[in-house]
Amino acid sequence: MSLMHKFLGAATALSFSAVTAIAEPALIFDLGGKFDKSFNESAFNGATRWATENNSSFKEIELQSDAQREQALRRFAESGANPIVMAGFMFATALGEVAKDYPDTKFAIIDMVVDAPNVRSVVFNEHEGSYLVGMLAAQASKTGTVGFIGGMDIPLIRKFACGYVQGVKSVNPDAVVVQNMTGTTPAAWNDPVKGSELTKAQIAQGADVVYAAAGGTGVGVLQTAADENILSIGVDSNQNYLHSGKVLTSMLKRVDNAVYDAMTQGADLETGFNIMGISNGGVGYALDEHNASLITADMQASVDAASGQIANGSLAVHDYMSDNSCPVE
Amino acid sequence: MQKIPQWADVVLVPLISLLLAAIISALVILAIGQDPVEAVKLMVIGALGSTYGWGYTLYYTTNFIFTGLAVSVAFHAKLFNIGGEGQAMIGGLGVAIAALYIPWPHWSIALLACTCFAAIFGALWGYLPAILQAKRGSHIVITTIMFNFIAAGLLNYVLVNVMRPPTSMDPATASFPPATHLPTLHDLLLPLGINFSRTAPANITLLIALLAAVFVWLLIWRTRLGYSIRSFGQSGSAAQYAGINPVRITIITMLISGGLAGMMSINTTMGEAERLILNAPEGAGFIGIAVALMGRSHPLGVVLASLLFGFLYQGGAELAMWMAIPRELIVVIQALVILFTGALDNMVRMPIEAFFAALRKSGDAK
Numbered sequence A: 001m002s003l004m005h006k007f008l009g010a011a012t013a014l015s016f017s018a019v020t021a022i023a024e025p026a027l028i029f030d031l032g033g034k035f036d037k038s039f040n041e042s043a044f045n046g047a048t049r050w051a052t053e054n055n056s057s058f059k060e061i062e063l064q065s066d067a068q069r070e071q072a073l074r075r076f077a078e079s080g081a082n083p084i085v086m087a088g089f090m091f092a093t094a095l096g097e098v099a100k101d102y103p104d105t106k107f108a109i110i111d112m113v114v115d116a117p118n119v120r121s122v123v124f125n126e127h128e129g130s131y132l133v134g135m136l137a138a139q140a141s142k143t144g145t146v147g148f149i150g151g152m153d154i155p156l157i158r159k160f161a162c163g164y165v166q167g168v169k170s171v172n173p174d175a176v177v178v179q180n181m182t183g184t185t186p187a188a189w190n191d192p193v194k195g196s197e198l199t200k201a202q203i204a205q206g207a208d209v210v211y212a213a214a215g216g217t218g219v220g221v222l223q224t225a226a227d228e229n230i231l232s233i234g235v236d237s238n239q240n241y242l243h244s245g246k247v248l249t250s251m252l253k254r255v256d257n258a259v260y261d262a263m264t265q266g267a268d269l270e271t272g273f274n275i276m277g278i279s280n281g282g283v284g285y286a287l288d289e290h291n292a293s294l295i296t297a298d299m300q301a302s303v304d305a306a307s308g309q310i311a312n313g314s315l316a317v318h319d320y321m322s323d324n325s326c327p328v329e
Numbered sequence B: 001m002q003k004i005p006q007w008a009d010v011v012l013v014p015l016i017s018l019l020l021a022a023i024i025s026a027l028v029i030l031a032i033g034q035d036p037v038e039a040v041k042l043m044v045i046g047a048l049g050s051t052y053g054w055g056y057t058l059y060y061t062t063n064f065i066f067t068g069l070a071v072s073v074a075f076h077a078k079l080f081n082i083g084g085e086g087q088a089m090i091g092g093l094g095v096a097i098a099a100l101y102i103p104w105p106h107w108s109i110a111l112l113a114c115t116c117f118a119a120i121f122g123a124l125w126g127y128l129p130a131i132l133q134a135k136r137g138s139h140i141v142i143t144t145i146m147f148n149f150i151a152a153g154l155l156n157y158v159l160v161n162v163m164r165p166p167t168s169m170d171p172a173t174a175s176f177p178p179a180t181h182l183p184t185l186h187d188l189l190l191p192l193g194i195n196f197s198r199t200a201p202a203n204i205t206l207l208i209a210l211l212a213a214v215f216v217w218l219l220i221w222r223t224r225l226g227y228s229i230r231s232f233g234q235s236g237s238a239a240q241y242a243g244i245n246p247v248r249i250t251i252i253t254m255l256i257s258g259g260l261a262g263m264m265s266i267n268t269t270m271g272e273a274e275r276l277i278l279n280a281p282e283g284a285g286f287i288g289i290a291v292a293l294m295g296r297s298h299p300l301g302v303v304l305a306s307l308l309f310g311f312l313y314q315g316g317a318e319l320a321m322w323m324a325i326p327r328e329l330i331v332v333i334q335a336l337v338i339l340f341t342g343a344l345d346n347m348v349r350m351p352i353e354a355f356f357a358a359l360r361k362s363g364d365a366k
Helices: A002-019 A039-053 A068-078 A090-097 A127-141 A155-171 A186-190 A192-204 A214-226 A255-268 A297-312 B008-033 B038-046 B051-076 B086-099 B107-136 B140-161 B185-192 B205-222 B224-233 B236-240 B246-273 B285-293 B299-322 B327-343 B345-365
Strands: A026-029 A059-062 A083-086 A107-110 A120-125 A146-152 A176-183 A209-213 A231-236 A249-252 A274-278 A282-283
Touching: A026 A039, A026 A068, A026 A186, A039 A083, A039 A255, A039 A297, A059 A068, A059 A192, A059 B299, A068 A090, A068 A176, A068 B285, A068 B299, A083 A127, A083 A255, A090 A107, A090 A274, A107 A255, A107 B224, A107 B236, A120 A186, A120 A297, A127 A146, A127 A155, A127 A209, A127 A231, A127 A297, A146 A155, A146 A186, A146 A192, A146 A214, A155 A209, A176 A192, A176 B205, A176 B345, A192 A209, A192 A214, A192 A255, A192 B185, A209 A214, A209 A249, A209 B051, A209 B236, A214 A231, A255 A274, A255 B299, B008 B038, B038 B224, B038 B299, B051 B185, B051 B205, B051 B246, B051 B285, B086 B140, B086 B246, B086 B285, B107 B140, B107 B246, B205 B224, B205 B246, B205 B299, B224 B236, B224 B246, B236 B246, B285 B299, B299 B327, B327 B345
Parallel strands: A026 A059, A026 A083, A083 A107, A107 A120, A120 A274, A146 A176, A146 A209, A209 A231, A231 A249
Antiparallel strands: A249 A282
């Protein structure tokens, strides 16, 4: 027994020495995976930008299962990582548990509100950005039918869809919006094959612009849209470059900025509630050399006007999550 | 007809398979430019080197014992139940309904009741494929795997539309009331003077899992029903000739199997998350197949194989956290173990059989 104790003691000492030397920020990706070309990758880019500018490094983990959320948070907190940034609303419950056990560690959660004194909650007004790309979609569409492909069927994605439909209808009240969700499990964030099938189905129903709000699944949507010669709209990161001239625009959700800001502030992270909307550059649409030929001056003018109105509050886009319903379909 | 001694069958073959899997894993880690020795060290220390590591290892082990037993029981009747995942999901629904809507005075009563709910819900989810197999001849492999998808769809609908608290966007139920929170190993071992990690999720369900293993052993080898199940599995027509009703045995076996798979959700839903989340089984239903294969469908083998896979899961998580090994490669390592212990069993077994045959021959010649 005492031998066992010695062994365990030595092993524990070893495991602690392996992890104590770090005092750097940590980033935890959600189940979609780091290189989803979308949400998680945007977070990764923000962290990488911070690391290169400061000639520093950060800890990271891609989760395999839900049980690892709390585990990863605790392990990073115990290792002294500060702040700990997590990309995804699914961390809320785990963070609620963990945050109070590590009062000296600062946490930042994206897409969700966790009410604790050492947590910064960053939420985005995705409905505003989706409204803008919806306007662009309606103006670019020749058939009057546009598509929406969501990832996992959850309120957050319905929030994207609702903003998008409102944008489409504001330009063309008679437009038809075909909506599909990829799936009902977190696997739906990372299923490009299904995304591709759904795109084909929507094309068959007449859609000629398809908006993918589906994380890694969107890669399949954009690919198929390009193959079938229709337009697509990317999400979260600027995905215009993926198929130059075939991607109408991307709904930018500046997750990278949120991560970058959190890491820049470091251990002195300002906690509390942080809304990233059009007014403070948190969401928007992407315009670059890859889609310049697709966006006419008229289109740009109308969207910029709406953008200004949303920013100054004269145009309100309905937020699905405020009452769990959408006034338009 | 014993080609190799029992000890070689039970110990030597799995060990050599494991060794082969470890060697190939090491090559894979080497190929991406990481140090395999460091990786193994990290895995062992991370999974077994502290009570924290043990807590996670045993948490995963508990899941795998339940699903491994579920698959084993069905195996004995030559029914390939790959619906453990769906049965566990629906079992979780039973736990959530029991824990949320009935006010329990104490965790022990809640645990008993929730265990029953989990088992009944899981069994019901196994019942439909069983009926289809027994009465209509729809193959159980096809129907159980399809029922996994139906379970996922049903659970998603219920969580998003019915059981989700109105203000939450996480597709999960509200947290269970504190009276239903199960004691963790920390709480259980403290009176014995052992300061087990407070944060690890392993809980009292581990004991239920071990009890379930004993129950399965008694059932299969010490009861008439177990005998019927085994004879039906060995030869359906002979069993029928002997007066064993194939419809009845198919259904009862699948009910037990589904019930065991459903009970897994006590550990994940009541013990760890303390609310019902989407995808609570996290693939344990499928790992159960590998566990049952490796454990030779014997409860003791299942418990040991579960411990191995629990180690792989927790060790893998530590690898992902502290080394630059992407999670896909951790799945590769886990898959290699499954491949060698499950699918490539004969590759190791045949040379060993030949070796023992040669040994016996030279013994006879003397």
